[in-house]
Amino acid sequence: MNSIFEAYSKFPRADCGYCGNPSCITALRRYCSGEMPLDKCLFFRTGAFDPGLIHYPAARDSPSKPGISYINPCPSDAKMVTVEVSLASGMHAKHGYYDMISLDRIFGRFIPSLKVSPSLGIARIEHDGRAIMAFKEGRMLIRRALGEEDAFMQLSRAMRQLWAAVN
Amino acid sequence: MLNVEAIRKDFPFLKEGRVYLDSTASSLTPDPVIQRMIEYYHDYRANVGRGIYRASQRATDEFEAARERIARFIGAGRDELILLRNSTEALNLIANGVQFKRGDRVVLTIQEHHSNFVIWQRAKERFGLDLRIVNSDRQGFFNLSDFEAAIDGKTRLVSIAHVSNVLGVRLPVKEVAKLAHEQGSLVAVDGAQSVPHTRVDVGDLGCDFFAFSGHKMCGPTGAGGLFIRGDLQERVAPLCVGGGTIEDVGIDYYRLRRGPYKYEAGTPAIAESIGLGAAADYLSSIGMQNISDHEHALTRRMMDRLPEVPGLNIYGPPNAGDRAGIFSFNVQGMNSHDVALALDSAAGIMVRSGHHCALPLMKELLGVAEGSVRASVYLYNTLSEVDLFVDTLSEIAKTIA
Structure with missing residues (x-):
């Protein structure tokens, strides 16, 4: 499954705050909306985690009319x-x-x-x-x-x- | 071996993002079958057995050729195959066509679909039948001695499913037919779940009636069949009479035709029956053995992987070798309809939920009157679809159950 939850599971989840975000959830959210490059994260920058594994699923349009x-x-x-x-x-x-x-x-x-x-x-x-x-x-x-x-x-x-x- | 990727191209319904795991309820229809039906509407759209003009003659020829194809597919003679709407109509024909007397015994099993249950409850009300239900164990296995005890000299008919539509277990039809015939009873088989998936030979089974639906075997909806052994047809009355069924009619008499025609009142489902003939050819060209082997591989994968799902209750035989590609289960803490809705929303996986038209089985044997989820596989399903199904189900069980 290629979900945001899976993407989150590949984040360090250390909530260290070095990237300037209060938590990894916030970092993921800002990464997904294009506001934060991954190399801001210490874990990814040092290679402790592999950001290549992270795929953000595209939001789908509502399939039916309101x-x-x-x-x-x-x-x-x-x-x-x-x-x-x-x-x-x-x-x-x-x-x-x-x-x-x-x-x-x-x-x-x-x-x-x-x-x-x-x-x-x-x-x-x-x-x-x-x-x-x-x-x-x-x-x-x-x-x-x-x-x-x-x-x-x-x-x-x-x-x-x-x-x-x-x- | 079966080339699933090539087969999938034949099924226009199979688009990206759709995983169809409800073939036990109704199978998909491939293009070659749809094309044969369109051909009828485009090229020779006329009634059968009526007109003398060329289009009507061709329609009759194609319809009768379809009858022959379908009959051959189940090992019956062409005059032994009656073209009806579905198994339900076929079984109703038996219940109303056999001349029952008060006190005649009819033997069923607990695993019957409502189609092979309610008709006998009604026949009991109407004709005073002595109805006996043979039980199986929870996994779906029968003890032949229970059939021996139920089938006595007063037994007029034994009517049993070939494969259970809930548990996927194969019933011991051949053995039961032998027992029944020793007692002078007739044998009817509900083959709705067997004909699409394995090679069936009515002669080898030793049954007197065999009912099946076309829409579960890659055919269109509204076409199915009933085999009635040739020499028995004299003693079995039609469900409906009218146009097409008679040899002669006067003011105060009518004489029925012989053969399958006496059971086919009115204009039949011409396009659909021709489509069903094409479906029989389609399945034969792939090979029924290849289809069962493929389904068995999918079943093995399913039974290997399903135990990964936390809190899963799976019904039916635990060994993949003992079951057809039908998997009924419940996720602890979740209603079956909610599981089905979640599978559909999360991954486009289509499964059946509820009681599967087998309430006696769900209530008495499994004790789950509220129903179960049922996934089922067919020739167009793949191992990766089975994997996606198990993965999604695991996620559902872990997060929202």
């Missing part, structure tokens, strides 16, 4: 509802996949039951039997909603939580 993709009965229980929406922007829009890392490491603690995979670009919340998933490119999906109204209420709640956390 709006409701579908409203369907749940595959496992037809009395419940599954809704998928596409947002105008994904979590990668501003800062790359990095934001999934900050969601995971910093802000996520305020959302009970949140699980985040920065490497896959997926966040997952379970709420009273409902399952909500957010994908990095800006797709969000709820399963086992009690009805259409419930689905959109839960989705907007999760949207506020996740996007407030990352943007």
Whole structure:
């Protein structure tokens, strides 16, 4: 897998601060946005780590138009509802996949039951039997909603939580 | 040996970023099959068995040639092959066509797809059948003595799957058919999961009925078949009657035709059946042995690597040699649909999730009424796709489970 998480795993993760950044995560973020050359890092400059291994994955455009993709009965229980929406922007829009890392490491603690995979670009919340998933490119999906109204209420709640956390 | 890269070029659906691991639900369709169907619509789009003009004659010829190809593919005679929509329709034909009496016993297994389960529950309501379900162990293996105990002199029919669509285990069809025939019972086989993947010979299996779907064997949707042993057709009534099925009709009588035609009421799926004939040719030209060998290599890799995934429960036989390329599993702490959604989003991997139309098996045998994830491989899948699948699944299990 060629993800930012993998790239991060190839960073020294010493958080030494010699490059002028408070942590390796910040350094990676600035490297990815073109603001910091890798040779600023002492570990890379001395050859202790091989920067040749680092490939930054290009951010992908949202695959679908913003709006409701579908409203369907749940595959496992037809009395419940599954809704998928596409947002105008994904979590990668501003800062790359990095934001999934900050969601995971910093802000996520305020959302009970949140699980985040920065490497896959997926966040997952379970709420009273409902399952909500957010994908990095800006797709969000709820399963086992009690009805259409419930689905959109839960989705907007999760949207506020996740996007407030990352943007 | 099979040249996967060349084969993949035949399948227009296989584009960059798509990993199709749901062939057990429905397989992809290659260009040679699609082209044969387009040819029908472009060059001889007419009804079969009706017109005297050239296009209609050609349509009839091509349709009948397809019947012959498909029949040969499963080792049946051309008059023994009925062209229907799919296995479900074929099995319904059996349940409604055999003249059951109250108290007749029908024997099934716990591993049946709903298509071979619900029809018998309904037949029980309608005809008062004595329904017996033979259990397997959790891995999917049967004890032949359980079949011996279930099949008695009152047994009219034994209807079993050839390969389980959940566990991937092969059922002992030949042995069961022998037992059933010793008791004077008929034998029906649901071959939906076997015909696409291994060489099937209905004569060698010793069955009286054999149902299969075309859309799982590189054919189009809406075309499938049922083998009914020739001498049995007199005693099995059609599911539908109407145009095409009759020899003669008067005000107060009708006489059905002989052979497969009596079961094929109305205009059949002409293009689709011709497509299915082309699919049979396509698979034969690659060689069924090559296809099973390739799938076995993929299965070995899958079974070698799946234990790397933390918290994975895999159902079915533990040895790669005992199973077809079907892998049902659950990731601890995650619903099967969420796993499927994550695989799709993260790597474009398409797998099935849920109960796989086999609720009795999921509830009674596996105890997972909420379902499982199911990945399956076919001739166009590669070892690197299996690796990507296991890697992505590991990442899912480690991060969001």
